[in-house]
Amino acid sequence: MWRYMGRKLLVYALTFAVAVTINWMIPRFMPGDPVRSMLNRGSISDPGALERMTAYYEEVFGLDAPLHEQYLNFWSGLLRGDLGISVMLYPEPVVDVILRAVPYTLALLIPAIVLSWIVGNRFGAFAARSKVLDNSILPIGYVLTATPYMWLALLMAWSLGIVAGIFPTAGGHSYALTPGMNAEFLASLVTHWFLPFLSMFVVALGGWAIGMRNMIIYELEADYATYLRTLGAPRKLVRRYAYRNALLPQITGLAVQLGTIITGALLTEIVFNYPGLGTLVLDSLNNRDFFLLQGVFLFVVIGVLVANFVIDLVYVFIDPRTRVQMTGASS
Amino acid sequence: MSLRVNGLKVHYRTLRGDVQALDGVTFSLGDGEIMGLVGESGCGKSTLGKSLIRLDHRMHHIAGSIELNGRDVPIGDDAAMVPLRYHEISLIPQYAMSALNPTRRIGRMIDELLRSRGVRPADRADELRRRLELVGLGTDVLRRFPIELSGGMKQRVVMVVSTLLDPSLLIADEVTSALDVSTQRSVAESLVEFRDRGHVGSMVFVTHDVALVHQFADTIMVMYAGHVAEKGPAADVVSDPRHPYTQMLLSALPEAGEDTGERLRGIPGTPPGLLDPPTGCRFRDRCPMAFDKCAERPPLVETAPGHWSACWKTEGH
Ligand SMILES: Nc1ncnc2c1ncn2[C@@H]1O[C@H](COP(=O)(O)OP(=O)(O)OP(=O)(O)O)[C@@H](O)[C@H]1O
Numbered sequence: 247m248w249r250y251m252g253r254k255l256l257v258y259a260l261t262f263a264v265a266v267t268i269n270w271m272i273p274r275f276m277p278g279d280p281v282r283s284m285l286n287r288g289s290i291s292d293p294g295a296l297e298r299m300t301a302y303y304e305e306v307f308g309l310d311a312p313l314h315e316q317y318l319n320f321w322s323g324l325l326r327g328d329l330g331i332s333v334m335l336y337p338e339p340v341v342d343v344i345l346r347a348v349p350y351t352l353a354l355l356i357p358a359i360v361l362s363w364i365v366g367n368r369f370g371a372f373a374a375r376s377k378v379l380d381n382s383i384l385p386i387g388y389v390l391t392a393t394p395y396m397w398l399a400l401l402m403a404w405s406l407g408i409v410a411g412i413f414p415t416a417g418g419h420s421y422a423l424t425p426g427m428n429a430e431f432l433a434s435l436v437t438h439w440f441l442p443f444l445s446m447f448v449v450a451l452g453g454w455a456i457g458m459r460n461m462i463i464y465e466l467e468a469d470y471a472t473y474l475r476t477l478g479a480p481r482k483l484v485r486r487y488a489y490r491n492a493l494l495p496q497i498t499g500l501a502v503q504l505g506t507i508i509t510g511a512l513l514t515e516i517v518f519n520y521p522g523l524g525t526l527v528l529d530s531l532n533n534r535d536f537f538l539l540q541g542v543f544l545f546v547v548i549g550v551l552v553a554n555f556v557i558d559l560v561y562v563f564i565d566p567r568t569r570v571q572m573t574g575a576s577s
Numbered sequence: 578m579s580l581r582v583n584g585l586k587v588h589y590r591t592l593r594g595d596v597q598a599l600d601g602v603t604f605s606l607g608d609g610e611i612m613g614l615v616g617e618s619g620c621g622k623s624t625l626g627k628s629l630i631r632l633d634h635r636m637h638h639i640a641g642s643i644e645l646n647g648r649d650v651p652i653g654d655d656a657a658m659v660p661l662r663y664h665e666i667s668l669i670p671q672y673a674m675s676a677l678n679p680t681r682r683i684g685r686m687i688d689e690l691l692r693s694r695g696v697r698p699a700d701r702a703d704e705l706r707r708r709l710e711l712v713g714l715g716t717d718v719l720r721r722f723p724i725e726l727s728g729g730m731k732q733r734v735v736m737v738v739s740t741l742l743d744p745s746l747l748i749a750d751e752v753t754s755a756l757d758v759s760t761q762r763s764v765a766e767s768l769v770e771f772r773d774r775g776h777v778g779s780m781v782f783v784t785h786d787v788a789l790v791h792q793f794a795d796t797i798m799v800m801y802a803g804h805v806a807e808k809g810p811a812a813d814v815v816s817d818p819r820h821p822y823t824q825m826l827l828s829a830l831p832e833a834g835e836d837t838g839e840r841l842r843g844i845p846g847t848p849p850g851l852l853d854p855p856t857g858c859r860f861r862d863r864c865p866m867a868f869d870k871c872a873e874r875p876p877l878v879e880t881a882p883g884h885w886s887a888c889w890k891t892e893g894h
């Protein structure tokens with residue numbers, strides 16, 4: 247068990263190291279002088295500030311130090327939680343900028359992933375039950391999964407936001423309000439959150455429903471299900487087993503899909519100008535803020551790795567077959 | 578007579594037409610009789626086994642009747658069959674290795690199955706333990722997942738599960754095929770033991786292994802392409818086969834004790850397809866004794882007490 251976990255952790259650590267290295271390489275091996283182009287694009291009017299920034303960035307990039315030293319410096323900064331200073335929001339540290347955006351992204355992602363997975367699986371299992379439901383849920387599901395996040399998000403912003411005028415279509419909260427723990431501000435947070443959440447939820451829903459429907463039909467044809475029916479076991483028992491066994495590949499599917507879902511979330515944020523990491527990516531690109539971009543990229547990688555690890559853990563606890571393999575491997 | 582099957586016809590409905598997998602099968606089983614059911618692959622052995630307990634959604638009951646202990650078995654009516662399943666008629670499936678839910682501990686699965694059939698698990702717990710011991714398994718298998726057992730262990734677990742409610746008819750479909758020779762023997766012996774102790778009434782034992790079935794079955798039934806070719810006491814069928822197909826099937830086997838190193842001769846030709854089978858005797862194409870009359874289907878006639886054969890050349894015609 248521990249050996250299995252240790253091996254998994256090692257793989258995750260290696261993945262992380264590779265991601266960090268690529269991250270470090272990108273601005274350094276890009277053609278041109280990254281500092282200059284970055285500062286030129288960043289709209290800085292005060293010449294004194296520009297000078298200070300140039301000095302700062304040349305130093306952090308340490309462009310005259312040998313490459314391996316630059317690389318080690320990058321890691322030691324990283325481990326101290328120092329990702330540099332943002333150009334766009336100079337002199338705010340990148341970490342602070344990111345930490346401000348992370349709660350928004352998580353508030354979208356976690357409910358959208360968890361709820362679409364649960365509801366999608368229920369729907370799919372339900373669809374496998376009857377022809378009529380199957381014939382209606384399945385095509386809807388296919389249309390939904392085939393819908394690009396961006397497009398659905400735009401459609402929702404347009405229909406529910408602009409035409410119906412029920413929900414605001416931009417921002418994380420109303421700018422007229424000062425953040426605080428009052429009912430008005432919280433309500434504003436929720437109404438701004440709703441549309442981006444809904445569009446992500448709806449796109450993901452279809453995929454899970456189709457996956458579940460196909461898996462459960464497969465499970466109902468499996469030998470153990472046939473055996474139970476042969477011995478006269480009622481539908482209820484057979485379905486219960488099939489549902490549980492069909493959930494296992496859906497959990498794997500969640501791990502596999504995580505990257506796509508997170509990309510979808512970033513795009514959705516951009517459409518709704520929602521102040522999470524996605525919008526931050528767009529802004530930092532527009533302002534050539536490589537430090538910020540690097541930082542966001544690292545956070546996303548960490549998020550994907552952590553989520554995958556959690557799914558691995560969950561899987562071990564619900565599928566006896568992985569448990570058996572693990573004891574087999576460690577004994 | 579505990580089981581009577583009369584003119585049973587069951588077809589598989591497919592896109593290309595009906596596969597006539599059972600085409601008028603008639604036989605009966607006495608109380609406690611163990612009948613070995615043999616025949617080439619695809620002749621309809623599993624189909625007959627399934628037809629006695631549960632038709633899958635592709636199978637259709639076309640004609641014929643089944644009677645168990647004097648009561649009709651309404652095989653075409655899925656709902657009416659439910660009370661009979663497991664309690665009266667049970668099956669050890671050909672796929673026993675994968676018959677257990679992989680994500681449930683075996684003991685828990687058995688409890689859930691029993692409860693769903695209206696039986697209190699506690700009432701059968703002692704019996705379950707005793708029978709596991711009878712087939713050489715400890716009760717610790719109940720706490721394990723199927724993946725933690727070997728193939729032979731799973732086979733025996735399924736055997737115990739299938740017979741736990743003391744059915745009057747048990748169909749054992751190729752329970753020994755995937756096992757090594759010594760395990761085959763012990764599984765077969767356990768089944769006889771189950772019958773002797775009254776855990777099961779009569780039994781249909783499907784196999785390819787004529788030698789094995791000769792040793793412990795009471796009777797042997799030979800099927801060919803959806804028809805019954807011959808049925809009779811095991812010793813008689815082996816020593817004095819009446820049907821040309823049985824004769825060729827037996828001569829294709831190596832003689833006991835004889836080790837010539839010669840390869841099995843086999844029977845030339847292949848059985849007819851069952852999608853659109855020929856009329857008359859289905860063995861006609863391969864039968865060295867075929868003659869004009871064989872264009873007509875030979876009836877199953879009793880040539881000696883309890884010995885039946887369906888061939889125009891068998892005496893009695
Ligand atoms: N689901 C199905 N759909 C169509 N035809 C089928 C189906 N299952 C079986 N058959 C056909 O029915 C015939 C009898 O099959 P069955 O499985 O009863 O053979 P068997 O005697 O048990 O063979 P084996 O020794 O290989 O297990 C075969 O010709 C087979 O092709």
Ligand code: SF4
Pocket residue numbers: 820821822858859860861862864865866867868871875887888889890891
């Ligand atoms: S009926 Fe004719 S074809 Fe059929 S087995 Fe007898 S002799 Fe051969």
Ligand SMILES: [Mg+2]
Pocket residue numbers: 622623624671750
């Ligand atoms: Mg078979």
